[in-house]
Amino acid sequence: DVQMTQSPxxxxxxxxxxxxxSCKASKSISNNLAWYQEKPGxxxxxxxxxxxxxxxxxxxRFSGSGSGTDFTLTIRSLEFEDFAVYxxxxxxxxxLTFGSGTKLEIK
Amino acid sequence: xxxxxxxxxxxxxxxxxxxxSCKASGYTFTDYAMHWVKQAPGKGLKWMxxxxxxxxxxxxxxxxxGRFVFSLEASASTANLQISNLKNEDTATxxxxxxYILFDYWGQGVMVTVSS
Numbered sequence: 168d169v170q171m172t173q174s175p176x177x178x179x180x181x182x183x184x185x186x187x188x189s190c191k192a193s194k195s196i197s198n199n200l201a202w203y204q205e206k207p208g209x210x211x212x213x214x215x216x217x218x219x220x221x222x223x224x225x226x227x228r229f230s231g232s233g234s235g236t237d238f239t240l241t242i243r244s245l246e247f248e249d250f251a252v253y254x255x256x257x258x259x260x261x262x263l264t265f266g267s268g269t270k271l272e273i274k
Numbered sequence: 275x276x277x278x279x280x281x282x283x284x285x286x287x288x289x290x291x292x293x294x295s296c297k298a299s300g301y302t303f304t305d306y307a308m309h310w311v312k313q314a315p316g317k318g319l320k321w322m323x324x325x326x327x328x329x330x331x332x333x334x335x336x337x338x339x340g341r342f343v344f345s346l347e348a349s350a351s352t353a354n355l356q357i358s359n360l361k362n363e364d365t366a367t368x369x370x371x372x373x374y375i376l377f378d379y380w381g382q383g384v385m386v387t388v389s390s
Contacts (some may be wrong), residue, residue: 201376210278211369211380222378254319258375262335263309265319 169193169257173266179274182245188269190238190255198234199259205252205268214253215240247273276300278370278381285387286360293356294384295347296370303351304328306372310344310355313383314366324373325353360388 170193180186198218203211213222215231228243255266281295310322323334325344332344343356365388371377
């Protein structure tokens, strides 16, 4: 199975700041990586796929980069609505696997 | 609009069974597979497997073989997850998510609590 190591598990930042979240795969997954946002009371939201392609409706302050084993989600100029939990997920092979999540909180 | 609406929370005793549903609307049900994902309290997401909504064939992740059954009521655009012989470690929120290549729509999740 492809293990997805996500870091940090917790991140505190202020609105207007920029943050980055790392996701490392235990073997190459090409660019078959997605990022999801989890917020209480809302359905999980697909933000980015193919490592760096923004899903329709994702604000441009979100960006993704990387390929192979190392990936990064960056959020520029944080807005209040961005404080949530973020997961990476590989879809290169079965079983599909997720990172352990990053909780982004307001400082 | 596309929606996956799941059934309500469940409180069960160890050894009992539970069946939770996921009703799809806003798209052709058989065009997308339906996947199931488990989230234990305070934990991350764990993929459980999927069901081919066209053929009805289920595929289970290794940790979910035996007590877990995926099924369909295709005429009602509904996917179901049944868990038998419930254990304390089954306490979790269970999500359905449609997938072609990506999980682009998710249900809101169903909290299943197993407690004596």
